[in-house]
Amino acid sequence: MIVPCTGRVDEVMMLRAFEKGADGVMVVGCLEGDCHYEKGNLRAKARVTRMAALLDIIGLGSFRLRMFNLSAGEGSKFAQFVNEYSLEIAEHGPCPINVLRSNKSASLENIKREE
Amino acid sequence: MIMGTGKPLDELLSMLEPYNKIILSGCYGCVTVCRVGGEKEVQLLASTIRLARETKGEPIEIKEVTLERQCDKEYLEAMRSYIGDYQAVLSIACGAGVQFTAEKYNLPILPGINTDFIGVTEKQGVWAERCQACGDCVLHLTGGICPVTRCSKSIFHGPCGGSSKGVCEVNKDIECGWQLIIDRLKMLDQMENYTKLHEMKRWKFSRDGGPRKIVREDMTE
Amino acid sequence: MKSGSNLEKVLTAGHFAVTAECGPPRGADSQVIHHKAIMIKGHADSCNVTDNQTSVVRMSSMAGSLLLKENGIEPNMQMVVRDRNRIALQSDILGASAMGIRNLLCLSGDHQIFGEDPQAKNVFDIDSMQLINLVKIMRDEGVFPNGKEIKGPPKLFIGCAVNPFADPFEIRVPRLDLKVRAGADFVQTQCIYNFAKFKKYMEQVCQKGLHDKVHILAGVTPLKSAGMAKFMKRMVAGMDIPDEVIKRIADEPKEKQAAKGIEMCIETIEQVKEIEGIHGVHLMAIEWEEKVHEIVKKSGLLPRPEMN
Numbered sequence: 001m002i003v004p005c006t007g008r009v010d011e012v013m014m015l016r017a018f019e020k021g022a023d024g025v026m027v028v029g030c031l032e033g034d035c036h037y038e039k040g041n042l043r044a045k046a047r048v049t050r051m052a053a054l055l056d057i058i059g060l061g062s063f064r065l066r067m068f069n070l071s072a073g074e075g076s077k078f079a080q081f082v083n084e085y086s087l088e089i090a091e092h093g094p095c096p097i098n099v100l101r102s103n104k105s106a107s108l109e110n111i112k113r114e115e
Numbered sequence: 116m117i118m119g120t121g122k123p124l125d126e127l128l129s130m131l132e133p134y135n136k137i138i139l140s141g142c143y144g145c146v147t148v149c150r151v152g153g154e155k156e157v158q159l160l161a162s163t164i165r166l167a168r169e170t171k172g173e174p175i176e177i178k179e180v181t182l183e184r185q186c187d188k189e190y191l192e193a194m195r196s197y198i199g200d201y202q203a204v205l206s207i208a209c210g211a212g213v214q215f216t217a218e219k220y221n222l223p224i225l226p227g228i229n230t231d232f233i234g235v236t237e238k239q240g241v242w243a244e245r246c247q248a249c250g251d252c253v254l255h256l257t258g259g260i261c262p263v264t265r266c267s268k269s270i271f272h273g274p275c276g277g278s279s280k281g282v283c284e285v286n287k288d289i290e291c292g293w294q295l296i297i298d299r300l301k302m303l304d305q306m307e308n309y310t311k312l313h314e315m316k317r318w319k320f321s322r323d324g325g326p327r328k329i330v331r332e333d334m335t336e
Numbered sequence: 337m338k339s340g341s342n343l344e345k346v347l348t349a350g351h352f353a354v355t356a357e358c359g360p361p362r363g364a365d366s367q368v369i370h371h372k373a374i375m376i377k378g379h380a381d382s383c384n385v386t387d388n389q390t391s392v393v394r395m396s397s398m399a400g401s402l403l404l405k406e407n408g409i410e411p412n413m414q415m416v417v418r419d420r421n422r423i424a425l426q427s428d429i430l431g432a433s434a435m436g437i438r439n440l441l442c443l444s445g446d447h448q449i450f451g452e453d454p455q456a457k458n459v460f461d462i463d464s465m466q467l468i469n470l471v472k473i474m475r476d477e478g479v480f481p482n483g484k485e486i487k488g489p490p491k492l493f494i495g496c497a498v499n500p501f502a503d504p505f506e507i508r509v510p511r512l513d514l515k516v517r518a519g520a521d522f523v524q525t526q527c528i529y530n531f532a533k534f535k536k537y538m539e540q541v542c543q544k545g546l547h548d549k550v551h552i553l554a555g556v557t558p559l560k561s562a563g564m565a566k567f568m569k570r571m572v573a574g575m576d577i578p579d580e581v582i583k584r585i586a587d588e589p590k591e592k593q594a595a596k597g598i599e600m601c602i603e604t605i606e607q608v609k610e611i612e613g614i615h616g617v618h619l620m621a622i623e624w625e626e627k628v629h630e631i632v633k634k635s636g637l638l639p640r641p642e643m644n
Contacts, residue, residue, distance in 0.1 A: 015162035057124055058167040097169045267447055272465035272514055275444045276499030276526060277573040284573035285447045297507055309510060312469065312518055315422060315462045315481065
């Protein structure tokens with residue numbers, strides 16, 4: 001999801017990503033101190049911290065939501081972040097909600113086949 | 116404004132256990148100002164509850180709605196067309212709004228916040244109590260600072276012996292109400308107000324006299 | 337005579353009065369009071385019985401007062417406005433007087449957050465000032481607040497507390513003035529460690545002529561140890577213990593600190609005796625009642641006058 005500044009990413013967006021089936025969510029913003037809109041990325045960081053803590057309470061795990069900072073020209077670093085984080089999430093396994101959802105649809109499939 | 120704080124998630128989940136299809140209703144009034152029950156908070160809380168319930172394997176359907184106010188029948192009417200399709204309403208309006216919704220609709224109406232006080236916005240993110248709705252206002256005698264609300268002991272001839280450097284004995288985040296009153300009376304050159312012996316307070320006009328009602332004859336039919 | 341109490345007689349006759357203090361137990365065992373009474377008897381003109389001090393539940397002040405009375409000690413019952421509304425207060429005023437209690441202190445009370453029932457409802461229906469005035473009207477005019485006649489008005493000598501060490505300092509004397517106008521007959525001050533400040537307070541009191549209108553008893557509490565001094569300084573709001581005072585007792589080896597505390601207490605009593613407007617001393621040797629005799633004796637205040 002592309003936004004002009006991570007300051008635009010609010011808490012609801014982060015949670016809805018998980019509702020839509022994300023196993024992990026990366027909020028990628030400019031380096032601290034370099035924000036075009038002054039403090040947008042700092043606000044994003046604070047929101048990420050709060051929502052990550054909420055994910056722990058909900059039982060999904062705070063590691064599934066993380067803030068990353070880089071400059072616009074660091075394309076390879078972006079790729080590196082994505083690869084590393086994807087591996088990390090894969091190690092933890094899919095989001096529990098997704099497991100439940102696929103089990104459900106698997107059992108629905110089975111019922112259909114039996115019919 | 117009326118101010119409140121959100122109930123903890125586990126308390127809400129416990130209240131919602133019997134239901135899997137609810138309305139989450141917010142209010143554009145006071146609770147929006149203190150960022151606990153407005154449209155954004157409705158969205159955030161709804162997502163949070165949906166995620167928490169689905170993680171437990173008990174998904175819940177939540178309709179998100181924010182009403183103009185929940186303390187006027189006309190605005191509550193907005194829910195009439197769909198409320199019959201749901202099992203309960205979790206309202207994050209103030210206690211008055213929750214109750215008024217319950218008076219109007221015959222299904223469980225649950226409180227999503229704890230209503231705390233009548234207060235002001237001291238600065239962004241900080242709200243503080245200012246009025247006890249005692250029904251017998253004496254602010255003209257105390258330099259505009261309420262002894263009932265701002266003094267932890269609601270004293271009328273303060274400060275007590277526990278006032279220390281402008282701070283109340285109860286906790287250091289509470290300013291001594293009477294220090295504030297005296298400072299202001301001095302500034303206004305009204306210290307003669309301090310030397311008066313006040314009559315005992317008439318608590319009958321407050322909630323102590325029973326739940327209150329205001330009837331304006333000139334406005335009722 | 338307003339009440340005919342021993343304390344009233346002692347003060348009216350111009351003697352330097354001595355009042356002590358006794359905290360009721362956290363239980364229903366009357367023996368605790370009997371035991372304390374033995375240590376106090378004969379060494380004070382009357383003795384305070386605290387009312388759920390620091391909001392911690394204890395045997396009621398009225399019960400403690402009656403138990404003291406059984407031992408031949410005149411009680412000073414205390415009533416805080418924290419826990420009782422005006423109906424209960426008036427009722428207890430009548431009950432106390434009916435049972436022969438003749439001295440009553442009218443106080444605010446520590447906030448319940450300090451006790452063990454912080455969830456309790458805050459009463460504070462009226463404040464201590466209004467309570468003083470209420471007792472005075474009931475006693476002198478023989479009527480209830482609504483004007484109806486009291487059949488058998490209470491006979492009580494009205495006391496109150498002042499804290500010259502609380503903030504703001506400049507309001508302390510005007511507040512005492514209010515209490516005097518409200519009807520206070522005698523005053524007990526918070527315990528004195530900052531003698532200089534206390535002197536300043538009393539100068540202002542006398543300037544206003546209040547010392548002629550009310551009997552002021554200087555509060556003293558003997559320090560048991562440097563630890564106690566530091567604790568009180570840190571934890572008790574409105575307590576003023578200068579560092580030099582703490583140093584004096586801290587400089588003693590631990591086993592000698594208690595004796596030093598007693599010595600310093602006696603010194604304070606000697607000093608306050610010299611202050612204009614002080615009509616007595618209020619000795620609060622809480623949980624150290626066994627020292628009351630020694631302190632009063634060594635301060636040259638024995639024997640206590642026998643009044644008729």
